[in-house]
Amino acid sequence: MSNNPSIVIVDYGVGNIHSLANAIRYLGYKKIRISDQEQHIREADALILPGVGAFGESVRNLRKSMLHLILGEAVLIQKKPILGICVGMQMLAEGSEENGWHEGLSWIPGKVKKLVLPATFSVPQVGWNNVFIQQNDPLFTRTSENPNFYFDHSYHFETSPEYRMAWCDFGIEVTAAVYRDNIFGVQFHPEKSQSSGLKLFRGFLNAV
Amino acid sequence: MLKKRIIANLVVKNGIVVQSIGFKRYLPVGKPGIAIEFLNQWGIDEIILTDISASPEGRGPDLNMIREATNKCFVPLTIGGGISNIEQIKELMQCGADKISLNRSVLIKPELISAAAHIFGNQCVVVSIDGIQTPNGYRVYDYINKTATEKDPGGLAHFAEELGAGEIFIHSVDRDGSYTGYDFALIKGVCNLVSIPVIASGGAKNAEHIHAVFNETNASAASAANFFHFSEHSVIITKAQLAKKIDVRLETHACYSDSLVDDSMRLLKKEDQALEHLLYTRITKEII
Numbered sequence: 001m002s003n004n005p006s007i008v009i010v011d012y013g014v015g016n017i018h019s020l021a022n023a024i025r026y027l028g029y030k031k032i033r034i035s036d037q038e039q040h041i042r043e044a045d046a047l048i049l050p051g052v053g054a055f056g057e058s059v060r061n062l063r064k065s066m067l068h069l070i071l072g073e074a075v076l077i078q079k080k081p082i083l084g085i086c087v088g089m090q091m092l093a094e095g096s097e098e099n100g101w102h103e104g105l106s107w108i109p110g111k112v113k114k115l116v117l118p119a120t121f122s123v124p125q126v127g128w129n130n131v132f133i134q135q136n137d138p139l140f141t142r143t144s145e146n147p148n149f150y151f152d153h154s155y156h157f158e159t160s161p162e163y164r165m166a167w168c169d170f171g172i173e174v175t176a177a178v179y180r181d182n183i184f185g186v187q188f189h190p191e192k193s194q195s196s197g198l199k200l201f202r203g204f205l206n207a208v
Numbered sequence: 209m210l211k212k213r214i215i216a217n218l219v220v221k222n223g224i225v226v227q228s229i230g231f232k233r234y235l236p237v238g239k240p241g242i243a244i245e246f247l248n249q250w251g252i253d254e255i256i257l258t259d260i261s262a263s264p265e266g267r268g269p270d271l272n273m274i275r276e277a278t279n280k281c282f283v284p285l286t287i288g289g290g291i292s293n294i295e296q297i298k299e300l301m302q303c304g305a306d307k308i309s310l311n312r313s314v315l316i317k318p319e320l321i322s323a324a325a326h327i328f329g330n331q332c333v334v335v336s337i338d339g340i341q342t343p344n345g346y347r348v349y350d351y352i353n354k355t356a357t358e359k360d361p362g363g364l365a366h367f368a369e370e371l372g373a374g375e376i377f378i379h380s381v382d383r384d385g386s387y388t389g390y391d392f393a394l395i396k397g398v399c400n401l402v403s404i405p406v407i408a409s410g411g412a413k414n415a416e417h418i419h420a421v422f423n424e425t426n427a428s429a430a431s432a433a434n435f436f437h438f439s440e441h442s443v444i445i446t447k448a449q450l451a452k453k454i455d456v457r458l459e460t461h462a463c464y465s466d467s468l469v470d471d472s473m474r475l476l477k478k479e480d481q482a483l484e485h486l487l488y489t490r491i492t493k494e495i496i
Contacts, residue, residue, distance in 0.1 A: 016301055016302075016304070016306065018278075018302060018303070018304045019278065019281070019282075019304045019306075022278070022279055022280075022281075022282075022304070023282055026280065026282075027496065053329065122403065124330075124331055125210070126210075126331055126374070126375075126405065127210040127211065127213055127253075127405075127428070128210065128211045128213065128253055128457045129209065129210050129211070130211075130457075142496070144459060147459065148211065148459055150283070150284060152284075152331055169209060170209070170210070189284075191282065192282060192283055192284050192306065193282070193283075194251065194282050194283055194459075195282075195459070195460070195461070195494070195496055196459060197282060198282065198496045199496050202496055
């Protein structure tokens with residue numbers, strides 16, 4: 001490991017942050033904080049925005065603790081790299097139609113929509129799927145050519161190709177990863193995707 | 209496209225992973241944490257950990273054991289055994305579980321399934337059903353009272369789906385630990401009546417058995433317990449055999465794609481020429 005960045009996993013009351021912290025710790029990073037404190041976020045070198053559950057609930061929790069403003073300053077002004085995971089990635093969009101329209105952070109143009117699939121496919125997409133990479137730097141610099149990741153979602157991020165980093169084939173082209181400047185997001189769960197997931201974290205944190 | 213999933217089922221009794229034979233005999237295997245660490249390194253797709261001593265002892269899940277066991281688990285983990293209320297599910301999620309498996313609830317407390325699905329999402333709830341063959345056809349087995357109930361496994365699975373279950377785990381009591389292959393008729397009976405993913409379990413000995421269950425039934429995942437425990441890289445070797453015929457995820461650093469195995473998944477000796485070639489092959493370490 002070449003650097004030792006201080007990493008904040010943004011805690012806004014969603015479950016299973018434990019396994020995310022475990023994965024980062026396993027890679028040897030020592031300065032990991034699970035926090036919602038402004039000061040910690042201000043001091044961080046890299047941010048990870050996890051997410052499990054419904055979009056509306058997640059955004060509400062984020063706003064309730066003013067994290068949308070704190071993160072906005074850290075990411076848009078201080079230009080700290082951030083990685084959104086699953087719903088954390090979807091929140092980077094303008095909004096989502098999950099259970100009615102909810103506004104997102106609007107950091108990456110695009111909207112989160114329900115998966116509409118051909119007849120032989122069923123929602124949600126749960127399981128291992130391989131992704132096709134359009135832009136490999138920095139998330140996919142260390143993974144194999146078509147790495148497998150663990151997906152678990154019913155809605156997906158519709159965006160223009162310039163912001164799409166990778167996609168997967170689930171009857172339609174489903175956005176698997178998005179990016180814009182220092183902002184990154186992945187639809188799958190790297191913390192549950194074994195060595196491919198660990199390699200993705202390494203790629204992200206090495207670029208910090 | 210989604211891959212067919214290969215799942216390891218860890219049966220835990222009194223804090224120790226055991227080999228279960230016919231729901232009657234149990235042989236000790238080792239600590240759950242070590243088993244999970246190895247299965248994870250060997251490229252398993254998911255792990256299910258079932259604590260079979262929780263319900264009979266009338267206690268809830270052993271959170272300390274689970275917390276310790278999940279530290280090095282980087283694949284989806286399902287926890288079962290002794291779960292009887294929402295509070296316990298919350299605690300399990302905080303301990304690192306991704307899904308929970310309910311067995312008794314579908315028989316005696318179906319409202320827990322709908323409540324759990326509502327709060328944590330359908331994908332989080334696996335309903336596990338033990339099926340046994342009786343003179344009247346397949347029946348659901350009640351492992352506490354050690355008797356077959358009047359219920360049909362397929363019908364019960366359908367009921368669970370309506371309550372909000374995201375997956376069905378169907379296990380054959382007759383084939384449990386028998387090494388004689390999956391019970392296709394039992395599994396088909398469940399697949400035919402539900403549209404959610406079905407995990408087939410009970411009786412697997414080798415990759416042939418797993419391939420057969422994917423061929424004969426619509427199961428989207430195959431689970432095995434015992435045979436994964438007793439040889440090095442068992443999961444990789446199994447998946448390397450399967451990858452020749454079906455779409456499975458195989459991306460571990462070690463690769464057995466050119467290896468041959470016997471009926472019990474033991475590696476066969478390679479040709480002399482291949483071994484000689486190995487002498488001069490440099491194998492690099494995987495760097496993450």
